[in-house]
Amino acid sequence: MKAVNIGILGLGTVGGGVANVLARNRVEIARRAGRDIVVTHAAAREAAQDVNTDGIEISNNAFAVVNDPSIDVVVELIGGYEPARELILQAIANGKHVVTANKALIAIHGNEIFAAAQQQGVTVAFEAAVAGGIPIIKALREGLSGNTIEWAAGIINGTGNFILTEMRDKGRDFADVLAEAQQLGYAEADPTFDVEGIDAAHKLTIIAAIAFGIPLQFEHVYTEGISAIDAADVAYAAHFGYRIKHLGMTRRTDQGIELRVHPTLIPEKRLLANVDGVMNAVLVHGDAVGPTLYYGAGAGREPTASAVVADIVDVVRALTTDPGNRVPHLAFQADALSAIPILDMADVVTAYYLRLQAADRPGVLAMITQILGQHEISIEAMLQKAPSTHEAGVPIVIISHRIRERQMNAAILAIEAQEAILGPVTRIRIESLASD
Amino acid sequence: MKAVNIGILGLGTVGGGVANVLARNRVEIARRAGRDIVVTHAAAREAAQDVNTDGIEISNNAFAVVNDPSIDVVVELIGGYEPARELILQAIANGKHVVTANKALIAIHGNEIFAAAQQQGVTVAFEAAVAGGIPIIKALREGLSGNTIEWAAGIINGTGNFILTEMRDKGRDFADVLAEAQQLGYAEADPTFDVEGIDAAHKLTIIAAIAFGIPLQFEHVYTEGISAIDAADVAYAAHFGYRIKHLGMTRRTDQGIELRVHPTLIPEKRLLANVDGVMNAVLVHGDAVGPTLYYGAGAGREPTASAVVADIVDVVRALTTDPGNRVPHLAFQADALSAIPILDMADVVTAYYLRLQAADRPGVLAMITQILGQHEISIEAMLQKAPSTHEAGVPIVIISHRIRERQMNAAILAIEAQEAILGPVTRIRIESLASD
Numbered sequence A, B: 001m002k003a004v005n006i007g008i009l010g011l012g013t014v015g016g017g018v019a020n021v022l023a024r025n026r027v028e029i030a031r032r033a034g035r036d037i038v039v040t041h042a043a044a045r046e047a048a049q050d051v052n053t054d055g056i057e058i059s060n061n062a063f064a065v066v067n068d069p070s071i072d073v074v075v076e077l078i079g080g081y082e083p084a085r086e087l088i089l090q091a092i093a094n095g096k097h098v099v100t101a102n103k104a105l106i107a108i109h110g111n112e113i114f115a116a117a118q119q120q121g122v123t124v125a126f127e128a129a130v131a132g133g134i135p136i137i138k139a140l141r142e143g144l145s146g147n148t149i150e151w152a153a154g155i156i157n158g159t160g161n162f163i164l165t166e167m168r169d170k171g172r173d174f175a176d177v178l179a180e181a182q183q184l185g186y187a188e189a190d191p192t193f194d195v196e197g198i199d200a201a202h203k204l205t206i207i208a209a210i211a212f213g214i215p216l217q218f219e220h221v222y223t224e225g226i227s228a229i230d231a232a233d234v235a236y237a238a239h240f241g242y243r244i245k246h247l248g249m250t251r252r253t254d255q256g257i258e259l260r261v262h263p264t265l266i267p268e269k270r271l272l273a274n275v276d277g278v279m280n281a282v283l284v285h286g287d288a289v290g291p292t293l294y295y296g297a298g299a300g301r302e303p304t305a306s307a308v309v310a311d312i313v314d315v316v317r318a319l320t321t322d323p324g325n326r327v328p329h330l331a332f333q334a335d336a337l338s339a340i341p342i343l344d345m346a347d348v349v350t351a352y353y354l355r356l357q358a359a360d361r362p363g364v365l366a367m368i369t370q371i372l373g374q375h376e377i378s379i380e381a382m383l384q385k386a387p388s389t390h391e392a393g394v395p396i397v398i399i400s401h402r403i404r405e406r407q408m409n410a411a412i413l414a415i416e417a418q419e420a421i422l423g424p425v426t427r428i429r430i431e432s433l434a435s436d
Helices: A013-024 A026-033 A062-066 A084-093 A103-120 A136-143 A158-170 A174-184 A198-212 A231-239 A301-318 A364-374 A405-416 B013-024 B026-033 B062-066 B084-093 B103-120 B136-143 B158-170 B174-184 B198-212 B231-239 B301-318 B364-374 B405-416
Strands: A004-009 A037-043 A057-059 A073-076 A097-100 A149-155 A242-253 A256-267 A279-286 A290-297 A349-358 A379-384 A394-400 A426-430 B004-009 B037-043 B057-059 B073-076 B097-100 B149-155 B242-253 B256-267 B279-286 B290-297 B349-358 B379-384 B394-400 B426-430
Touching (some): A004 A062, A013 A026, A013 A037, A037 A062, A062 A084, A073 A084, A084 A097, A084 A103, A097 A301, A136 A198, A136 A279, A136 A290, A136 B136, A136 B301, A158 A174, A158 A231, A158 A279, A198 A242, A198 A256, A231 A242, A231 A349, A231 A394, A231 A426, A349 A405, A364 A379, A364 A394, B004 B062, B013 B026, B013 B037, B013 B301, B026 B037, B026 B301, B037 B062, B037 B301, B062 B084, B084 B097, B097 B103, B097 B301, B103 B198, B158 B174, B158 B231, B158 B242, B158 B279, B198 B242, B198 B256, B231 B242, B231 B349, B231 B426, B349 B364, B349 B405, B364 B379, B364 B394, B364 B405
Parallel strands (some): A073 A097, A256 A426, B004 B073, B037 B057, B073 B097, B256 B426
Antiparallel strands (some): A149 A242, A149 A279, A242 A256, A279 A290, A349 A426, A379 A394, B149 B279, B242 B256, B279 B290, B349 B394
């Protein structure tokens, strides 16, 4: 069969990785795909030295690549919103299939892009947009297609997980580890997207759409980062048998879909609690299959390239399929998406870890438990430490049973209003991730 | 679009599960597949009481179902070799697509079945044949298609993993836990397939074929079960920081493909070492993606049905594809399979755990270390326990560095020939499962 011609937009970390993997595994991939897959064109200012550019025509005109009639599949790896969006829409208009690793673009502009692709009968594949090399999109969209998905929870930002792992393993502070992560290249100079949860929210947006058959709704994700996590919280969590992970969590409830990214206490026995360093993992619960977990590298040149190349092979197979009978972009047929609303964070029900600093005098614990009781919050465990010489008051840590966030918000406000409470209450949500 | 008609052969545990899941999730599945998928016929002596048989015509003539022109997809869930093989070949001859969960049949007769399907332009899907509900076939065959797969290691028999988990958690003996597993329904009355590794060898045969593009070669799997594992081994392994798991392991080497099923010591920090009870997991290492892990229920009615239904949806999508451009049965094009040989077990290189009982007198340790040294075997760690009153001699446990199995076999023979060594040497292989 005729070789398939690939045009890559961007030869940076990921683009260079895709060119290298396609060249290195060319025979192995052709044995699978049944035809040669060749990068013929790339748009880049210049290729990095460690990229195999043999046989690739490199120009700095990305639109020329998108408009080149010899190219079958356009691979967008320049990132960002523009001109990535415009280039993809142009490729679609030209009847070309598209592969992208651009999570931000898909989370924000995916609905528009998929509608355009649907109309043109082409495919836009984006496995690399979520959890790097882990084939989680494929697992959710195809491997679990017999299930009603109940919930998914993922460690989907490697930088954040590296920081939390170091904090736990070495008792280090957030700022200290972040600085090291930046030095190691795990974190950007501006780490906001990673540590404030925005990157995870992009990925969770995509996971939720595919799990439940809802449109992409990044604007409705509740997003909280890890920058407020203190070394003390990591230690107290361990005391109660938990680890703190930055989770993306989405769950189907009768009232709506939960869509939330925040630090979370997880029982230390769970596999997800043992996913360390820069690794990612997604736990998916289907009504038939029960819990399944997918683990691997969530970022990095070659793991991301692995997902991009798998998408390219899929797209090559789709070249000869009926466009109306392909795997839909968001797992569900475009005309069968559900209008089920996203649940307001105040309506989410979880358990909580609370840490507060209280004046060291009689009656304070009674006051706190009374306020929690007034808000129908049951206490599962409590820890009061002895006062230390270098800080005012005594730390109190509380593990609550499950309660609606609205009630916990009200209770925290009431507690913080007490004169005996010194400073704000730290609140971290707890998920048991149990099957039932 | 017209509904797709399914004929199920067998309405037992899995067949009943498939009927139930297709009925319960009918709307959710149609939202994904773009058309209704309906079980119209089933072959069974009688359906179990808890199976939703609404609208299903049940007969006890499986060949009538296979020959019914109204049926688009045949789902074989009767198990065993015959008449399952004959029914599938008849369905293929009739131009029908086939879905099966029959691991033994695929491992033994898959080459013949896939050749027939290839000739007829139909698909035989078998996701449920390996690791139950975990979409591991899809991940390996499609999700990692850009990689040269280097190795895969899996806990792929839930019964064996349940037994080993109980032995570790509660210090119980093999026979004791096996009896309980039989009572709980986790183990068959004749547990040979599970505890002697045959079931795992069937699954590993399929994993290796798909990972490396080689024919199915069950006859070349080195297979060792868990029935010889002693509670003492579990405890000693823990002492050295390992857990004992029953692993299927396949690895590409320059000399050939390793294909082996046996108890294995794994460092306790690895995720795979923490997969407990009846759960399964497969760790796959690709050259681009690095390590990825897939975890879930490896058996059971609904998890297996989850995989069968996902296959049905895939097959429904394949109805309108070019047969020459589909995902090949064994991941690689039928005319591009590799003739790379399976490595003889004697040529496999691993580390070892050895336990032996020696006479309690001077010079015995020196004798053992001398024999190991003569066979170029380096010792990483050694433990000699104090003599106990209720057994002869003293137990000695040795952890070796990596060495070719042939040399270890010779060393063990030489050690066992010593008059000071009481009884046979217990030998369990060790895998670090590290990335490099």
